[in-house]
Amino acid sequence: MNNNSFKKLITKEFHIMKDEKSLISIAPLSIDHYPENFAKVSLDKQSGNFDLISVYRKKEFKESSFSDEHKAMIALYVYGKRNFEFKEHDSNTDNKIERANSIDELRTIFETSFGDELFSFFDMKVNRFILEKQENDRYNVLFFEEDYSKIYITKSRKLNIAAGVLYNYCVSLKRFYNLIEEMNLKEDVDFVKELEKIYLFKE
Known part of the structure; x- marks a missing residue:
């Protein structure tokens, strides 16, 4: 184009x-x-x-x-x-995340929505949003980049609140990938990474 x-x-x-x-x-x-x-x-x-x-x-x-x-x-x-x-908001999934009583229950919600992509619970996997555990049952949400740097989204949150933030950013990342595919830009890797930062982190 x-x-x-x-x-x-x-x-x-x-x-x-x-x-x-x-x-x-x-x-x-x-x-x-x-x-x-x-x-x-x-x-x-x-x-x-x-x-x-x-x-x-x-x-x-x-x-x-x-x-x-x-x-x-x-x-x-x-x-x-x-x-x-x-953008339409999935209040049904929001409610499920708020009511979840365990990590396993939350993991099931995320896997149902995103498969085994876009996110990780506790393991640092590149180009994904990560749920990171702190002490005292508090959690961070971050994006783990290819150079192993971390972009923190929120810190020291209760589990269900952190999971809600994680879910919303995963939805945004999924929409970004769909947009890039529609625009046929996958091959320009460096440019796509710049667009990714604009889409996810520039407001």
């Missing part, structure tokens, strides 16, 4: 804002007023890079930067899909 086709896709799925200072600015499709929260791609004339910028209450945050305009547009689309698109 070339850049023009991709811009048409963005225009179809998001509200396009009038902003002369950016190449393109997007907000949720259903917006009917000037939004407090939106995202844009701007050209940094000094560096020549295309910056993905989120805006919240007139404050700008640079989420990522790309030397290629097309990649910046893809990143904007991915950011919008994560932050501006309505």
Whole structure:
């Protein structure tokens, strides 16, 4: 998909804002007023890079930067899909997690939803969200990266609360993988890793 086709896709799925200072600015499709929260791609004339910028209450945050305009547009689309698109919530599974009385019961819930992928209870497996046990029956949730670094999501939580956080992030990771497959981007590994960080951790 070339850049023009991709811009048409963005225009179809998001509200396009009038902003002369950016190449393109997007907000949720259903917006009917000037939004407090939106995202844009701007050209940094000094560096020549295309910056993905989120805006919240007139404050700008640079989420990522790309030397290629097309990649910046893809990143904007991915950011919008994560932050501006309505997603159905599985309250039934939430209730099961809240009522679970053991690790084994929670593990069954996760395996039913995700198989043996996306998550791990206690074992550090790369490219997965991990439930990590602390002392005093408290738990952390983290993402374990390929370089063995850890991105902590939450720390020192009760088991069922930590499991709820873990489940929600696993749902997001599954949606991200589906999105990447739809966009046929699997082969560009480094770019996909950057998009993964934008989708999972940039809000």
